[in-house]
Amino acid sequence: MPYKKPVIEKIFYSIGEVSEMIGENQSLIRYWENHFDPLKPHKNKKGTRLFTKEDIETIKLIHHLVKERGMTIKGARQKLKDNREETINNFEIVQRLQDVRRQLTEIRDELQG
Numbered sequence: 001m002p003y004k005k006p007v008i009e010k011i012f013y014s015i016g017e018v019s020e021m022i023g024e025n026q027s028l029i030r031y032w033e034n035h036f037d038p039l040k041p042h043k044n045k046k047g048t049r050l051f052t053k054e055d056i057e058t059i060k061l062i063h064h065l066v067k068e069r070g071m072t073i074k075g076a077r078q079k080l081k082d083n084r085e086e087t088i089n090n091f092e093i094v095q096r097l098q099d100v101r102r103q104l105t106e107i108r109d110e111l112q113g
Contacts (some may be wrong), residue, residue, distance in 0.1 A: 011052065012042065012050035012051060012052060013050070013051045013052075013056065014048070014049070014050070014051075015029055015030070015041075015048075015049045015051065017051075018051050018055075018056055018059060021056065022059060022060060022063050024063065024067075029059060030049075032059065032062050032066075033049075035073050035077065036058070036062055036076075036077055036080065037077075037081075038058050038080060039055060039058050039059065039062070040055075041055050061080070061087065062076060062080075064094070065079060065080075065087070
């Protein structure tokens, strides 16, 4: 039986990695950090931001509210404060529907091509 190398999950991600994941620049993430209380990445002695998976999920949620739904910073901040669980559930539903749409588009393209 061949040796299977264990998958090691990262605990912290750099701001560059997070920026790449969501397709936004680093300065926007730093801006959101100053305007959204739930977003508080760890910082090492040099001041380098270290984001957890929970931080990344918060950033994705903020991105959805501000960039995709067009909410103001103030509106998004209030929505996260008042209805965080409902907002997360709605975001997850939207993500699943987008995945289904992408899969259906791929199937259609394969059938046509």
